[in-house]
Amino acid sequence: MSISTPQAEMQPPLEGPDYLHEHSVRSWLLTTDHKRIGILYLVSITLFFLIGGVAVTMMRMELLTPQGDLFASSTYNKLFTMHGVIMVWFFLIPSVPSVLGNFLLPMMLGARDVAFPRLNLLSWYLFMAGAALALWAIIHGGVDTGWTFYTPYSSTYANGHVIAMVMGVFIAGFGSIITGLNFIVTTHKLRAPGLIWFRLPLFVWSLYATSIILVLATPVLAITLVLVALERAFGIGIFNPAIGGDPLLFQHLFWFYSHPAVYIMILPGMGVTSEIIACFARKQVFGYRIVAYASIAIAVLGFLVWGHHMFVSSQSIYAGMIFSLLSFLVSIPSAIKVFNWTATLYRGSIWFQTPLLYALGFLGLFTIGGLTGLFLAALAVDVHLTDTYFVVAHFHYIMVGGMVMAYLGGLHFWWPKITGKLYPEWPAKLSALFIFGGFNLTFFPQFILGYLGMPRRYHIYAPEFQTLNVLSSAGASILAVGYLLPLVYLLWSLRYGRDAGPNPWQATGLEWTTASPPPEENFTIAPVVTEDPYNYHPTEEAADA
Amino acid sequence: MSHPSDSTAPPFTSFSQQREAATLGMWGFLGMEVLFFGPMFLGYIVFRINFPDAFMTASRHTLILAGGVNTALLLISSFTMALAVRSANLLEDSAKVVRSLLVTLLLGGAFVGIKCFEYSHEIHEGLLPGASFHLDGADPQQAQMFFYLYFLMTGMHLLHVIIGLGLIAVFILRAKLTVRKERFSIAMEQLGLYWHFVDLVWVFLFPLIYLGGRAA
Numbered sequence: 046m047s048i049s050t051p052q053a054e055m056q057p058p059l060e061g062p063d064y065l066h067e068h069s070v071r072s073w074l075l076t077t078d079h080k081r082i083g084i085l086y087l088v089s090i091t092l093f094f095l096i097g098g099v100a101v102t103m104m105r106m107e108l109l110t111p112q113g114d115l116f117a118s119s120t121y122n123k124l125f126t127m128h129g130v131i132m133v134w135f136f137l138i139p140s141v142p143s144v145l146g147n148f149l150l151p152m153m154l155g156a157r158d159v160a161f162p163r164l165n166l167l168s169w170y171l172f173m174a175g176a177a178l179a180l181w182a183i184i185h186g187g188v189d190t191g192w193t194f195y196t197p198y199s200s201t202y203a204n205g206h207v208i209a210m211v212m213g214v215f216i217a218g219f220g221s222i223i224t225g226l227n228f229i230v231t232t233h234k235l236r237a238p239g240l241i242w243f244r245l246p247l248f249v250w251s252l253y254a255t256s257i258i259l260v261l262a263t264p265v266l267a268i269t270l271v272l273v274a275l276e277r278a279f280g281i282g283i284f285n286p287a288i289g290g291d292p293l294l295f296q297h298l299f300w301f302y303s304h305p306a307v308y309i310m311i312l313p314g315m316g317v318t319s320e321i322i323a324c325f326a327r328k329q330v331f332g333y334r335i336v337a338y339a340s341i342a343i344a345v346l347g348f349l350v351w352g353h354h355m356f357v358s359s360q361s362i363y364a365g366m367i368f369s370l371l372s373f374l375v376s377i378p379s380a381i382k383v384f385n386w387t388a389t390l391y392r393g394s395i396w397f398q399t400p401l402l403y404a405l406g407f408l409g410l411f412t413i414g415g416l417t418g419l420f421l422a423a424l425a426v427d428v429h430l431t432d433t434y435f436v437v438a439h440f441h442y443i444m445v446g447g448m449v450m451a452y453l454g455g456l457h458f459w460w461p462k463i464t465g466k467l468y469p470e471w472p473a474k475l476s477a478l479f480i481f482g483g484f485n486l487t488f489f490p491q492f493i494l495g496y497l498g499m500p501r502r503y504h505i506y507a508p509e510f511q512t513l514n515v516l517s518s519a520g521a522s523i524l525a526v527g528y529l530l531p532l533v534y535l536l537w538s539l540r541y542g543r544d545a546g547p548n549p550w551q552a553t554g555l556e557w558t559t560a561s562p563p564p565e566e567n568f569t570i571a572p573v574v575t576e577d578p579y580n581y582h583p584t585e586e587a588a589d590a
Numbered sequence: 591m592s593h594p595s596d597s598t599a600p601p602f603t604s605f606s607q608q609r610e611a612a613t614l615g616m617w618g619f620l621g622m623e624v625l626f627f628g629p630m631f632l633g634y635i636v637f638r639i640n641f642p643d644a645f646m647t648a649s650r651h652t653l654i655l656a657g658g659v660n661t662a663l664l665l666i667s668s669f670t671m672a673l674a675v676r677s678a679n680l681l682e683d684s685a686k687v688v689r690s691l692l693v694t695l696l697l698g699g700a701f702v703g704i705k706c707f708e709y710s711h712e713i714h715e716g717l718l719p720g721a722s723f724h725l726d727g728a729d730p731q732q733a734q735m736f737f738y739l740y741f742l743m744t745g746m747h748l749l750h751v752i753i754g755l756g757l758i759a760v761f762i763l764r765a766k767l768t769v770r771k772e773r774f775s776i777a778m779e780q781l782g783l784y785w786h787f788v789d790l791v792w793v794f795l796f797p798l799i800y801l802g803g804r805a806a
């Protein structure tokens with residue numbers, strides 16, 4: 046009696062070495078193995094997450110009291126800029142795509158690597174070079190523009206190393222572009238025999254949609270940042286109102302990238318959630334094709350809604366109305382996904398393992414984040430909420446509540462595949478609960494704060510907001526414990542964890558048919574796909590058989 | 591016939607697969623490039639609409655003969671590049687590929703030379719945006735915006751030409767040395783696509799920059 050049918054035959058037990066057998070520094074820094082590159086990304090973004098986390102810890106400490114007691118205003122400005130830039134470009138954007146995507150995509154396709162392995166390594170070096178430049182800017186005095194680099198402040202008036210910072214983001218951007226191109230070509234050209242598009246795991250669909258955004262949106266940000274840097278260096282440019290330029294043009298270009306970028310920071314998480322929910326509900330994903338199409342729809346619609354960041358920026362009221370309407374449309378494919386995950390869970394044989402806890406957390410937090418997005422997409426309400434903590438809470442519900450939850454869920458789900466070891470279940474469950482609880486305690490008060498009118502980006506605030514701010518800071522400390530726990534027990538499991546075996550979750554994807562950790566070439570026998578994805582058999586059915 | 595050491599690059603298992611993948615990757619890259627140039631063209635459109643008269647006047651200060659010759663040079667170089675790609679695809683004698691690439695390199699080099707001559711002329715005339723910018727007969731700030739966009743867009747295009755020339759030089763050496771002709775022909779096809787793209791960007795830049803304001 047089996048409870049699932051993998052998409053292809055299981056591989057024979059591995060006799061040769063696995064992909065981790067070489068230990069020299071050289072073997073890591075010159076690797077073209079997509080799995081090792083995924084791990085290079087994993088280590089680097091964990092470091093950046095900690096750096097971005099330190100910045101926000103200091104901010105939340107400052108916000109415990111209404112007075113400015115710890116930092117000067119200019120220092121606080123630099124802290125939130127540092128937090129935003131690092132978390133967005135050096136943690137969230139590469140999180141699921143570059144870590145889990147790099148590791149898993151070729152295996153899910155039954156390929157031995159991505160289409161262009163050397164370019165894949167180059168993308169990591171570009172990412173690190175960009176990060177080094179951004180860190181250099183932070184250490185040598187920082188930048189106080191916020192992560193949005195709005196002109197003319199950034200290009201004319203701001204203090205600090207804006208040019209180095211934007212060039213750091215520029216260089217890292219090309220790393221993202223290469224990753225996106227690689228994923229698109231790999232998905233088109235390197236699928237195993239039998240693996241037609243509608244047999245692809247939904248994670249692959251979501252990575253594909255993400256890659257389209259990476260390739261088509263990132264260059265717009267890249268050239269826009271070059272223009273900001275040039276304008277700052279020479280005082281002449283199309284964004285400088287003093288010489289007849291148009292600072293609003295910057296906002297159009299910036300959000301033409303940065304709204305789709307929000308979907309870079311959520312679509313891959315949706316893919317992870319689909320995989321986890323199907324596996325731990327032991328059911329076929331409800332409406333597989335609709336969920337797959339919804340990823341593409343979100344990617345496409347995402348390019349048409351940037352103006353909702355500019356409702357109060359003197360954009361015409363008609364443009365505002367159209368952008369508002371289009372923004373509402375994005376909620377349709379997003380809601381389809383939420384309903385389909387719920388329907389997948391309905392009457393499934395739920396297996397409460399840690400990845401599922403994370404996925405359920407994602408589901409709840411993403412729903413709140415998505416629904417509050419509708420408030421902000423409504424023109425009149427947005428005028429009241431613009432630049433308040435309501436916006437901060439909304440996007441953290443999506444980007445942290447959604448994406449970070451999904452990233453950690455995925456990391457736990459595939460940890461046995463990546464390392465060959467099982468993580469300890471109890472501390473893992475505890476960390477998921479800490480994160481869910483701490484997250485809500487941190488960010489729910491911020492919705493109320495924003496509604497009551499507390500502006501974002503200030504460290505001195507009216508005394509009546511203190512209670513909610515103290516709650517938020519208290520939540521943040523719980524959240525921090527939740528984030529540090531996995532660091533401890535995942536590292537612990539490398540040494541003391543039990544061996545996982547090829548398929549500890551009895552999951553159906555091709556990555557589970559091979560050994561854990563996999564051999565360098567992923568599969569010893571080229572897989573031939575014979576099954577649809579998610580061929581899980583509910584236990585009652587299996588018992589009848 | 592292909593040489594015994596002429597094998598596909600991993601992870602590909604056949605030349606046709608590798609060719610399709612490389613070509614798809616290149617088209618994706620060029621799509622990215624379109625979006626990279628897009629904001630600059632958008633900026634041009636915005637200020638052309640905002641400052642129509644100054645843009646007309648400023649446009650007449652560009653060197654149309656140099657721009658026209660450069661357009662012709664790039665178009666011809668695209669043709670010679672197409673010849674090189676064709677020779678490589680037919681796995682012909684590498685001398686043919688090298689010859690076509692050399693002509694392309696010369697034409698592209700001439701383009702760069704003429705462009706630099708134009709720049710030096712314009713800088714001499716005081717058309718470089720900045721404190722010393724001056725141009726009679728138009729609002730100086732608005733005319734300066736035209737020349738800012740001019741230097742920006744042609745400069746970014748020139749950078750692409752120079753990268754292309756570097757690649758062509760590398761490919762000339764590769765064509766001479768390689769015995770892996772099939773693999774080389776796949777790479778040649780991508781070089782060709784890139785070069786045609788660079789040519790195409792210029793085809794849009796030329797009328798925007800040189801032809802405005804000259805109709806009457």
Ligand SMILES: [Cu+2]
Nearest residue numbers: 304307353354
């Ligand atoms: Cu948005």
